[in-house]
Amino acid sequence: MTTPRRRSLRARLAERRARDGDGRPLAPFRWWQVLTRSQLSLEIPDAADTMRTYTVDVRHLGDAGDGEVRARLFRDRALASVSRLPARFAVPGGHIEVATGTFGLKRCRFIPTDGAARQLTPHPRSAEGRRAALDREHPRASRVLGLLSLIVVVAGICLTVPQLVETVSQIPPIADTLGTFTAPIHLPPALNAGVTVLVGLASVERALRLRSSWLDDLAG
Numbered sequence: 001m002t003t004p005r006r007r008s009l010r011a012r013l014a015e016r017r018a019r020d021g022d023g024r025p026l027a028p029f030r031w032w033q034v035l036t037r038s039q040l041s042l043e044i045p046d047a048a049d050t051m052r053t054y055t056v057d058v059r060h061l062g063d064a065g066d067g068e069v070r071a072r073l074f075r076d077r078a079l080a081s082v083s084r085l086p087a088r089f090a091v092p093g094g095h096i097e098v099a100t101g102t103f104g105l106k107r108c109r110f111i112p113t114d115g116a117a118r119q120l121t122p123h124p125r126s127a128e129g130r131r132a133a134l135d136r137e138h139p140r141a142s143r144v145l146g147l148l149s150l151i152v153v154v155a156g157i158c159l160t161v162p163q164l165v166e167t168v169s170q171i172p173p174i175a176d177t178l179g180t181f182t183a184p185i186h187l188p189p190a191l192n193a194g195v196t197v198l199v200g201l202a203s204v205e206r207a208l209r210l211r212s213s214w215l216d217d218l219a220g
Contacts, residue, residue, distance in 0.1 A: 014088035021079030040120035104207030156199035
């Protein structure tokens with residue numbers, strides 16, 4: 001379990017990655033960016049109790065210059081800060097945490113100094129925004145889809161982990177010491193590829209709800 005001391009060190013390292021922005025305006029969200037760009041916002045009052053809009057923008061394909069995936073924080077649509085991921089941006093009353101995984105965003109939330117964490121609101125044209133709209137307009141179908149995604153990911157783990165253990169157990173030093181392990185299920189290559197695609201789609205669906213976790217990375 002991570003101690004408060006380690007959490008504090010990790011937070012300090014994340015904050016040091018952040019660099020001041022140059023004030024450039026937030027680029028409009030285009031329809032063709034639906035699968036490659038995440039954009040989420042939240043209004044926070046400043047010291048004068050004036051509401052400011054903070055927007056996190058992440059390009060999942062990386063920056064054109066070096067391919068690095070970064071989070072950008074805009075205040076009232078002007079670039080305020082840039083950071084590699086995972087990112088931690090200081091804002092009035094707390095900070096904003098941003099992290100990505102294999103299949104998209106893992107979290108994008110405001111952590112107030114006092115009070116409960118709040119997830120930022122996704123742009124309605126983004127994939128996360130469209131998934132959130134489905135949840136609002138068809139909550140029952142949304143819950144079923146979420147449950148199916150979890151089942152597929154867990155099933156993927158049940159298939160992937162034994163095969164991984166079998167592969168590792170065949171390494172000579174391990175085989176000589178512990179013996180070998182044979183996975184109970186071996187799928188044909190074509191079916192195995194199909195399962196991999198299905199698990200990937202399920203993990204993407206979970207990422208669109210910011211529910212991605214180590215389970216998705218393991219299943220993938």
